[in-house]
Amino acid sequence: MATAPSRCGRPLLVWIFAEFDGFAHRPLTQNDVFYNNNRNAFLMTEETVAASLAAGRLQLECRWEEPLYPAGTTPLQRRIVPFQDLTLDWEKQQAYYFDFYGPQERIRAELARRGGxxxxxxxxxxxxxxxxxxxxxxxxxxxxxxxxxxxAGxxxxxxxxxxxxxxxxxxxxxxxxxxxxxxxxxxxxxxxxxxxxxxxxxxxxxxxxxxxxxxxxxxxxxxxxxxxxxxxxxxxxxxxxxxxxxxxxxxxxxxxxxxxxxxxxxxxxxxxxxxxxxxxxx
Incomplete structure (x- = not known):
């Protein structure tokens, strides 16, 4: 895990894993982190280390889910991203690349429009x-x-x-x-x-x-x-x-x-x- 400096007087804890697989294959601690972190998880691998050295700044592999209409989620998405591109939310204690709940709210609004x-x-x-x-x-x-x-679909x-x-x-x-x-x-x-x-x-x-x-x-x-x-x-x-x-x-x-x-x-x-x-x- 790592900590990000805070502008509001307290640090933000960021969990970084060596591996992160499907639900049936990962430990409970990873599930807790994933679902409490806007369905984003971060990994440090040989690939991200090489990318970090080449770019001169920290790169992490992000894995996340995206909501689907009318319900459900995608399989885990994967991308190597610079740490500075993450959204750091000190109030919610979350660090994420993809905002799961924003699109989910739009889906729910469309469901409401169509049928209730x-x-x-x-x-x-x-x-x-x-x-x-x-x-x-x-x-x-x-x-x-x-x-x-x-x-409602x-x-x-x-x-x-x-x-x-x-x-x-x-x-x-x-x-x-x-x-x-x-x-x-x-x-x-x-x-x-x-x-x-x-x-x-x-x-x-x-x-x-x-x-x-x-x-x-x-x-x-x-x-x-x-x-x-x-x-x-x-x-x-x-x-x-x-x-x-x-x-x-x-x-x-x-x-x-x-x-x-x-x-x-x-x-x-x-x-x-x-x-x-x-x-x-x-």
Whole structure:
């Protein structure tokens, strides 16, 4: 890491990595830095050292994501840039080359122009899913919501994958959503979250990578590790990541819901970054 001099009396910490790969291949600390730094990460490599010496000034490799319409993100982009070309935001403690959230706001404005406020559509979906999951399928309100999403340009699959959406809302909210047995255990939300994590790994492995990314982005992965007293879930998590790296098809991601997932969970979704490393469409 490095520090940039401040004009407001405090330094700005800039993380510099030796390598930075897709979500399934990088440690949690890198995910924390990336998502808190406007989705920008910086590397120093042999190539950047040579470029710095040739230019007589510090050059870094930047890797970043860009938002896509109507939802989702590009795969990681790459460019060697002079340090002086970075935007340094001391207030937010961010140093970035590409401003992810500026274009994202313009996309959301266009979605609102075409079919309604995207925040309201997403919140309505979350509310209906949380409060009426077991009765939601054929209600007029939910059917109208799906029609509004399609009108706004969001692709909605003909048949929703309830297991995937349950898992992602559980990761986001920190308490089980859509699981009758878990919801009946009052006052034990954190333990229930651990039980759901085991369930997703054991019963729905094609959703496991997306679920783990949600856990990381919403701050639940470290919580699970702390609560995993037996170490069983942690062992499953590490073993699954290793199998994925080795090309095991058991954990290939089901990508059939990617457009909808990207709209409902914009904080976690990076389409090609995950799916190109083993994807499965139903």
């Amino acid at each position: 406020d995207p925040d309201k559509l997403s919140e309505q979906f979350r509310r209906l899913w949380r409060d009426g999951y077991f009765d939601i399928k054929d209600t007029p309100e939910f059917r109208q919501l799906l029609a509004n999403l399609r009108r 969001v692709w909605v699959p003909p048949r929703l994958d309830y297991h995937l959406l349950n898992a992602l809302y559980t990761a986001r909210m920190g308490t089980p959503v859509g699981y009758k047995s878990a919801n009946s255990l009052r006052g034990r939300e954190r333990e229930n979250l651990l039980l759901i994590a085991h369930h997703v790994h054991d019963k729905h492995p094609t959703h496991f990578l997306t679920f783990c990314k949600a856990l990381a982005v919403y701050g639940k992965l470290e919580q699970l590790r702390a609560e995993d007293k037996s170490g069983k879930w942690g062992a499953k998590y590490e073993a699954a990541k290793q199998k994925f790296r080795e090309g095991d098809t058991a954990f290939q991601r089901d990508i059939s819901h990617d457009p909808l997932v990207a709209f409902l969970f914009p904080e976690i979704f990076a389409s090609t970054e995950i799916s190109s490393n083993g994807a499965k469409s139903k």
